[in-house]
Amino acid sequence: MRFAIFILCHVYILVSNSCTNVATSKLIPTPHSRISGGSLAGINEFPWHVYILANGDGIASTCGGSILSETWVLTAAHCTHGFLNLDLYFGSTDVYSMPTIISSTYWIEHSQYDPSNYNNDISVVQLESALNYTPGIQPMNLISPSESSNDFVNEVATVLGFGYTSDQNPQESSDLLFTKVLIVPNTDCTARYGADIVTEKTLCAVGNASLDHSICSGDSGGAMDAQLDGHQDMFALVPI
Numbered sequence: 001m002r003f004a005i006f007i008l009c010h011v012y013i014l015v016s017n018s019c020t021n022v023a024t025s026k027l028i029p030t031p032h033s034r035i036s037g038g039s040l041a042g043i044n045e046f047p048w049h050v051y052i053l054a055n056g057d058g059i060a061s062t063c064g065g066s067i068l069s070e071t072w073v074l075t076a077a078h079c080t081h082g083f084l085n086l087d088l089y090f091g092s093t094d095v096y097s098m099p100t101i102i103s104s105t106y107w108i109e110h111s112q113y114d115p116s117n118y119n120n121d122i123s124v125v126q127l128e129s130a131l132n133y134t135p136g137i138q139p140m141n142l143i144s145p146s147e148s149s150n151d152f153v154n155e156v157a158t159v160l161g162f163g164y165t166s167d168q169n170p171q172e173s174s175d176l177l178f179t180k181v182l183i184v185p186n187t188d189c190t191a192r193y194g195a196d197i198v199t200e201k202t203l204c205a206v207g208n209a210s211l212d213h214s215i216c217s218g219d220s221g222g223a224m225d226a227q228l229d230g231h232q233d234m235f236a237l238v239p240i
Helices: 187-193
Strands: 010-014 049-055 060-067 072-075 085-090 100-104 106-109 123-126 156-161 177-184 202-207 222-228 231-238
Touching: 049 072, 060 222, 187 202
Parallel strands: 010 202, 010 231
Antiparallel strands: 049 060, 049 085, 060 072, 072 123, 085 100, 106 123, 156 177, 156 222, 177 202, 222 231
8 A cells, every 4th residue: 555645635626507406515625525526346356445425413414435444544634533433334336225234333533624615625434343354345546645745637547425316316326437538727716716715725626528517516535536657646635
């Protein structure tokens, strides 16, 4: 596993009007991951992806996450903040046929996580029991320290999740969906999200094929991945 501190960055997506909640989601993230204009993920194509159900006092929320090791999962801090326990689902592209479900009541949120602007929106979750790796359950690869200063502008990356496919279809998808985005300079996002949101730890992206191919109101807690030098590497949470 390759590690880099660049994992602390955020991703903001400029989208078309089909995703009308994006502008406000930077301050009030919705509980669902939404992939607009997405394609069905193939079996074992994204074996690090985790579906997370967070439970609280009379509330519940869903997020994405990524496998770090047999006992740790990476997600966004707003996916864990204020909740009592989590159920984490592994190993399938169909949310109704997950072969492995493990609970957790222990996680560590970034010590400088700020709910007012979602800076440092990162959390690591400890599983109550260890995962057994299979072709459909594998840890993510992380970028090397030497790559952590790269802004990745003009790289094409993949974002994925379960959930809404548009604001007009307010139901989660039972299938794992993914789409491609193009990383662009942070200045492209600053005008929309503000300098307090878009920091040096942030990535900005647009739909690669179309602005309709995007995250719609978030793919909270999931990773963004790209092929770098022939290797598939994760380098960002997607907490919108």
